[in-house]
Amino acid sequence: MTVAEAIVNDDIGIDKRRELYRSQLEIRLFEKRAYDLFLQNLVKGTSHLSLGQEAIAAGFAGAMKKGDLSFCTYRGHAHTLARGVAMEKVLGELMQRDNGLMRGKGGSMHLTSAEHGVMGSYAIIGAHLPIACGAAWRAQYLGQDDVTVCFFGDGTTNIGAFHEAVNFAKVWELPVVFVCENNLYMEYTPIGDVTAVEHPAADRAAAYGLERIIVDGNDADAVYRIAQTAFAKARAGQGPSLIECMTYRHSGHSRADPGAYRPKGELEKWLQHDPIKLYRKRLGEFGVAEAEIAAIDTAVAKQVDEATEACKAAGLPPESILCTDVYADGGWAWRN
Amino acid sequence: MTVAEAIVNDDIGIDKRRELYRSQLEIRLFEKRAYDLFLQNLVKGTSHLSLGQEAIAAGFAGAMKKGDLSFCTYRGHAHTLARGVAMEKVLGELMQRDNGLMRGKGGSMHLTSAEHGVMGSYAIIGAHLPIACGAAWRAQYLGQDDVTVCFFGDGTTNIGAFHEAVNFAKVWELPVVFVCENNLYMEYTPIGDVTAVEHPAADRAAAYGLERIIVDGNDADAVYRIAQTAFAKARAGQGPSLIECMTYRHSGHSRADPGAYRPKGELEKWLQHDPIKLYRKRLGEFGVAEAEIAAIDTAVAKQVDEATEACKAAGLPPESILCTDVYADGGWAWRN
Amino acid sequence: MAELSYREAVARGIAQEMERDERVVFLGEDVAKAGGVFKATVGLYDRFGPKRVRDTPISEQAILGAAMGAAMTGLRPIAEIMFSDFLAVCYDFIANEFPKVRYMTNGQLGCPLVVRTGNGAGSRFGAQHSQSVENWSMMIPGLKVVAPSSPADVVGLLAAAVRDPNPVIFYEHKSLYAVKGEVPDGEILDTLGTAKILRPGRDATIVALALMVPRALEAAEILARDHGIDCEVIDVRSLVPLDTQTILGSIVKTGRLFTVEENPRLLGWGAEIASIAADETFYDLDGPIVRITTPHIPLPAADNLEDIVLPTPARIVEKIVRAMN
Amino acid sequence: MAELSYREAVARGIAQEMERDERVVFLGEDVAKAGGVFKATVGLYDRFGPKRVRDTPISEQAILGAAMGAAMTGLRPIAEIMFSDFLAVCYDFIANEFPKVRYMTNGQLGCPLVVRTGNGAGSRFGAQHSQSVENWSMMIPGLKVVAPSSPADVVGLLAAAVRDPNPVIFYEHKSLYAVKGEVPDGEILDTLGTAKILRPGRDATIVALALMVPRALEAAEILARDHGIDCEVIDVRSLVPLDTQTILGSIVKTGRLFTVEENPRLLGWGAEIASIAADETFYDLDGPIVRITTPHIPLPAADNLEDIVLPTPARIVEKIVRAMN
């Protein structure tokens, strides 16, 4: 296929392609920076990187409309950024500064930006799957046509809440899309060691009357296309989907995990199939000039630098917010 | 097939057949009595009858050896009796008398007779599936060849613990057999209304790398045969099984539930396929004389009457046991 | 004014709120077509239809999770957990999700929902179906916790719970479902966080909740009649927010505090009230604070044992008489 | 005598018991090959092999259920729940299964197991990974509950927990894992249900647990030095059984009680101790019982906020000075 042919037959469109590339790169450079800042003790607590998994966040977010909702896990930087939340706000939260998304009260595992439809990051495995059902139920009940997307890992498929939620979603035919990011590992344990089937999500789909779907989670186009299909189904009132995206995290599970549990050569193999490398090449195939790509690279790097500087300059959350927003009246009074 | 041919080809054997019949009848007559006593306010609290489901308890217990363990639910009279626990002990517990299996401390939902391998009846849906895994793990760990059998209802397949347990059992290849008694209903809600697949257990087996098994749960022979197969597999170290037995409860869910939620004619249809009627006929086909069957009927009726009288005569549990056996030293002291 | 049972009051309260606000939806196991295992929601399905009153699978996590997701995005769900003991199978939502989402998101998201649940002993159901577990939610920051003792309170507090923008755990006592009481006509709306002095008294304060309220009242009558001890009886009604003004005010007046708790001893709600009183009214107290509770054991099934194990009017009387002498 | 970290003491305690008794097995998420997320179980897999030290799926209910089934039938399992907050996803086993099986079966079956879990704040992990939830198990009849504050106590109490024929919930404090202390050589076996007076004093009793123990000790030094207040500091160590003799004995001596609790206020363990003291030592008390706790809020992630929110030596000093004047 020549570039010209490729462009003519492109179901995705060159603008969306630029967007998908940029989105992945934003996540990549942001997270690399987060890691550096972690080593400098400027990112506090814990942080869970999605290096290598960017195509999933970018592909799904690229297919979402304004008003669509996303629910993710502690490994949620990517999904938060992909929906358009400002880097500074996300990094501020990781650095536990007053400019953070939740002013440091939530921390990196609970990134939330309701105005962007980022309905929270949940740090207890499995909980957000039923919660996502509820958000989708609201849409169905009120006759709204938004879709709820719920991201989680391979390891999450073995906890009870997964099972309850997927069955529930199917029985009520809810407009929710469950996305399993199969990066082959729980924290340090290979998913295959603790799962009765090879594909922890897809091989369970039939148990909920759902189609078996596996996609290359490192190919943003594949992800984007499957997202569109699933969203169309959901919006048409045809119920939930369960999608397993095959991917790999380049980094450790969290913080300074060196990933010693990986077999030799595994990471290297996956680095060959790096989503950003792949997509950069793809852009070329669709006629985007190297200079144009390089300009995106530069712009994103600058964006990350600016966010970093802003966060370094930001203050700490003030003591005055410590006891606010426990209850809806803004306060925390449990007694009169 | 003539009677003579039937006997020659009988893989089950006439003694076992007599035992299976008697076991089913014991459960049937016992539970009818329990219901009468409930209406007289002599059975206290609640009670959950298995009328119509007897073949499952009898068939599995018939295939179990001494040392095999069974775990069941609040609907556990049948499984307790089938393992040879004395009627008086079970009825005494239902009547909350001092002669009961647990001297009235547990009640009808928690029937336990450790010496018979009846490892408890569990009243919170799903909990005993993981517990059964643990019992099977012990056998595997110690190199003992007993099998753990875990009974539960169709509705139980939608709770998280079901999912966790079956996956866990398969990953560890535990000698446990999960038996779903699909009686088509939760308490009052048809299982089909709340389940994404037609067969709540069997259609999920593949999600745990297990074979899809459905049997006629009203035919004690079919149940007995599948039990033998599953037990042999477990004893051979080939891991767990998940078996769905199709059945129907003639009675309401519990206590005085009139079963108003059943569609017209459904009960009548199932009464045509009554396990005891079926098995009585089967005995005849295998050459057991009507008079011999009648003698069993009389003996069991007498057994029930005797148990009833014994329980009516039994005293109430004494206040002295109220605070015993909270801790292993026999006492309840939470402080010094 | 109509006489309603506590059970009927539940349905009336839910109906009142569903009528008022389209956003109110109701889900749980066997709650819709069958009207609930305690028959406390009979009629709602017929009246409000299958879209608003929904039967669920046996999936307590899905029930509470769905309620939360709906609440976060604009509905006002009421979820039923059949027996309060089963809160244990979905406790992550009670302890970690509902109460923390507002705080963690710095107020971006809220969780306005009600979990109704059948609580308490007296039905001879044994250790896994009879517990009083208000403390399971009282100890979690971010929840509100209510436990009414009368049909009128059921309607008014349930309405207040539904309208409250916070997650509210609403404990209905199974042994009160059949109890009747006068309930005013028309809309009823009570206030969370308000205790009620049901019997004024000078000599001692008895604080009670749910099924223990009628027992405390009965004990107070006996104490007055047979022992000349005039007790003030307070129905706490709402554990969070806790009406410490009413409770401490009473202690200041009477000088003595007794709690009557159905829960097993350790960390029952009375422990918190006792600890507040021992701090803030120490110099007003004329004698020890005594907690009258179920012993710290699982509950037995047998009727005669269950009858002994919960605080009875006789036990309350005996403990108070002994402490006051 | 060796200097061990609290984290190393965990592995040592488990190893000691696995060495002694073949029936002791250990399971949890990432505990075997990887040695646990807190690296508290490093080396056990290599030493005892894959049959006794087992990685599990992310299935907390299966973990605790399997431990229970094994315990009921003859093994002595130790199960890890990685963060104590996650007890909420398997709470049915903690609240309804482990503690009730012996009672419900009239003693036919028991549940001798240990659940170890990482508890407490200080790691800037936010509201769902930092809670102090000893009360989640303390309030359940039938459990034993332990929370050590030093490496030596970790080994001895863990050994006692493994040998105890009851279900024991063993809270390890995440912020203590790196703390070092002297641990005697050879087998160590401590006794559950014994509190320890770590600092004798005459003027007031401070009762503390886990991470609050070193803080209480530090506060006591300041109080003695700067304010002339001589505090007795008691490390509760075991919440169930509760060593009321030691605690009440101290109150009788000093006349004042302060609790230092990491948990949010409502129904922290201090509430129970306060309520016992307000009943049984009322006439020995010279002033109000004061509980020093984390405010009743979810925990913030930010380091500066987290540092303010838990009781600090300074806050303990301030509260005690104010109360003693």
Ligand SMILES: Cc1ncc(C[n+]2csc(CCOP(=O)(O)OP(=O)(O)O)c2C)c(N)n1
């Ligand atoms: C209920 C619960 N159990 C355990 C954990 C600890 N934990 C955090 S992340 C993680 C691994 C999750 O694996 P997976 O679902 O594959 O997601 P990934 O981290 O690979 O994105 C575990 C076990 C938790 N947060 N919640």
Ligand SMILES: Cc1ncc(C[n+]2csc(CCOP(=O)(O)OP(=O)(O)O)c2C)c(N)n1
């Ligand atoms: C966790 C939990 N949720 C709900 C209940 C209430 N409950 C008791 S029996 C039952 C129906 C169970 O249905 P099924 O599993 O099909 O078993 P069956 O009663 O038909 O034998 C329900 C919902 C419970 N005991 N535990």
Ligand SMILES: [Mg+2]
């Ligand atoms: Mg993973």
Ligand SMILES: [Mg+2]
């Ligand atoms: Mg059923």
